[in-house]
Amino acid sequence: MENPHETFPPLRDDQRMMLNSVARLVDEVVAPRAAEVDRTAQFPWDLQKAFAKQGLFGLPIAEQYGGLGESLLMQALVMEEITRGCFTSAMIVGTPAICVYPMELLASEEQKRRYFPKIATGECTPCVAYSEPEAGSDLASLRTTAVRKKDHYLLNGQKRWITHAPVADLVVLFARTDPGSRDHRGISAFVVDKNAEGISIGRMEDKLGARGSVMSDLIFEDAKIPLDALLGEEGKGFITAMNSLEKERILAGALALGCSRGAIDYAVRYAKERRQFGRAIGEFQGLQFLLADMRTKYEAGRALLIQAAQKNDAGSSDRTMACAMAKFYASETAMEITSHAVQVLGGYGVTREYPVERMMRDAKVTQIFAGTSQIQQLVIARKMLDL
Numbered sequence: 108m109e110n111p112h113e114t115f116p117p118l119r120d121d122q123r124m125m126l127n128s129v130a131r132l133v134d135e136v137v138a139p140r141a142a143e144v145d146r147t148a149q150f151p152w153d154l155q156k157a158f159a160k161q162g163l164f165g166l167p168i169a170e171q172y173g174g175l176g177e178s179l180l181m182q183a184l185v186m187e188e189i190t191r192g193c194f195t196s197a198m199i200v201g202t203p204a205i206c207v208y209p210m211e212l213l214a215s216e217e218q219k220r221r222y223f224p225k226i227a228t229g230e231c232t233p234c235v236a237y238s239e240p241e242a243g244s245d246l247a248s249l250r251t252t253a254v255r256k257k258d259h260y261l262l263n264g265q266k267r268w269i270t271h272a273p274v275a276d277l278v279v280l281f282a283r284t285d286p287g288s289r290d291h292r293g294i295s296a297f298v299v300d301k302n303a304e305g306i307s308i309g310r311m312e313d314k315l316g317a318r319g320s321v322m323s324d325l326i327f328e329d330a331k332i333p334l335d336a337l338l339g340e341e342g343k344g345f346i347t348a349m350n351s352l353e354k355e356r357i358l359a360g361a362l363a364l365g366c367s368r369g370a371i372d373y374a375v376r377y378a379k380e381r382r383q384f385g386r387a388i389g390e391f392q393g394l395q396f397l398l399a400d401m402r403t404k405y406e407a408g409r410a411l412l413i414q415a416a417q418k419n420d421a422g423s424s425d426r427t428m429a430c431a432m433a434k435f436y437a438s439e440t441a442m443e444i445t446s447h448a449v450q451v452l453g454g455y456g457v458t459r460e461y462p463v464e465r466m467m468r469d470a471k472v473t474q475i476f477a478g479t480s481q482i483q484q485l486v487i488a489r490k491m492l493d494l
Contacts, residue, residue: 108372108402112184116413122181129188132157138192144319145195145465150274151319154196159229167204167211172223179354180416183361187409190365191372194469195319197365201358202271202320206233206279208351209296213339218298222277234275234301236266236325237348243268244482246281246348247291251327253282260284260297260337262330265309268476272323273308275301280325281348284341291345296338305330316468352477353419353427356434359477360412363434363441366470367405370448370463374398377452388451397451401444408437428490435483438473445470 112118112126136157144151158164166182168174182204189197203226210222225231242249251264262282272278278299285293299306309324339347375398378389388394415433418426445467449456456463474480488494 108368108375111368111409112188116180116417118181122177125181126184126188128161129163129185132161133189133192133196137189137196141193141196142459142462142465144193146318146459148313148318148321150271150321151195151199154193155199155229155232158196158200162227163200164203164229165227166200167207168223168227172219172227174223174227178416178420179357180413180420183357183412183416186358186361187365187368190362190469191369194317194362194366194466194472197362198270198317198320201362202235203233204358205351205355206235206277208354209235209279209347210298210338212347212350213296213343214298215339218335218338222298226277231277232271232275233277233279234269234271236269236272236278236280238268239265240267244479247294247345249281249283249294251280251282252286253284253295253297253332254286255284255334259331259333262297262299262305262327262332264327266325266327267309268312268322269325270320270322270476272301272325273311273321277301278306278325279338281344292342294344294348295341296344296347297332297336298338299330299332299336301325303330303332314472316465316470316472353430355477356430356483357412357416357419359473360408360415360430360434360437363437363470363473364405364409364412366441366466366473367401367408367437367444370445370466370470371398371401371405373461373463373466374401374448374451381452394451397447401447404440404444408433408440411436425490428487431478431483431486431490434473434477435480435487438470439480441470441473442467 165174166177170176186197186201226233237246239249253260253262278301280297281294283293284295305328307326309326312322379387381388412433415429418429448463449467452461452463455461
């Protein structure tokens with residue numbers, strides 16, 4: 108596919124140069140590693156170092172803390188560019204960003220100066236801990252507690268589906284500081300050293316897709332954390348999590364778009380080269396219909412995502428609905444587009460010798476994390492109905 112960043116959205120020269128630099132890195136380093144990363148399900152530290160060298164972990168971090176201070180739109184475009192080559196690799200860049208979002212809103216100046224420069228350089232690998240065994244989409248029902256003592260908090264509970272927990276140094280987590288509460292008002296946010304006593308890794312997940320983006324439970328057993336681990340004020344965690352999730356949904360939509368774009372690129376090349384009945388299979392009308400459907404839905408999803416990211420950057424009042432629509436449409440169509448790509452390749456499409464089956468497995472992940480497709484539909488409908 109021709110470079111989609113050339114004309115839309117309008118970009119500064121330095122932004123276009125950055126995307127071109129990322130594209131070269133993807134073509135030369137990231138994409139050639141994608142199949143092995145998927146097969147071994149091991150976190151690719153070499154790719155993490157490559158991204159750190161380009162400063163990509165600093166995308167969401169303000170320049171005063173050593174970052175690039177880029178817009179959410181630019182972050183999404185970088186994520187899409189990486190994902191077309193390797194979904195796991197994009198998660199390496201995206202996961203620190205979703206840790207930064209709640210810290211931007213709640214962290215003190217001292218906390219920002221302590222953590223942001225290390226995250227921006229890749230020296231510190233963070234993860235964010237929202238979900239629990241009985242609190243995934245229903246975050247307000249989380250049970251992990253942080254009980255305040257004289258000079259520390261005592262942390263107890265279990266977090267589930269925590270991306271990069273096994274390799275992280277730092278955890279941004281949400282816990283109940285008011286044990287008597289049963290709703291969102293008792294939830295607070297913390298930034299915690301993952302290697303602190305009382306914090307351990309639980310079961311590792313063997314996943315369908317995003318296999319090199321390692322995931323596990325985090326277990327807290329009377330873990331003592333300092334009082335200054337609290338982000339902002341007690342009770343402000345839930346609202347912050349919801350605001351941060353809007354940005355996370357943009358990045359999830361960008362991951363979905365990257366899957367779609369990678370699948371389209373491969374399917375088109377294959378359709379030009381593969382011959383049956385004496386001619387390239389791309390000359391057959393039935394296959395042309397599939398390709399046309401794939402490209403049209405990709406472009407529609409990209410337009411929705413760009414609009415949603417721009418609304419978020421501008422602080423628009425309707426950004427919540429826009430983010431939900433973009434994530435919903437991009438992830439649903441990514442599943443359809445990657446499935447079509449498998450169909451274009453026929454029997455080869457279902458083998459691991461070719462990348463489209465991996466892209467289809469990765470696309471499925473985007474329908475689930477950062478709020479399932481059904482959760483996005485609820486958000487959209489409730490905004491429509493003023494509920």
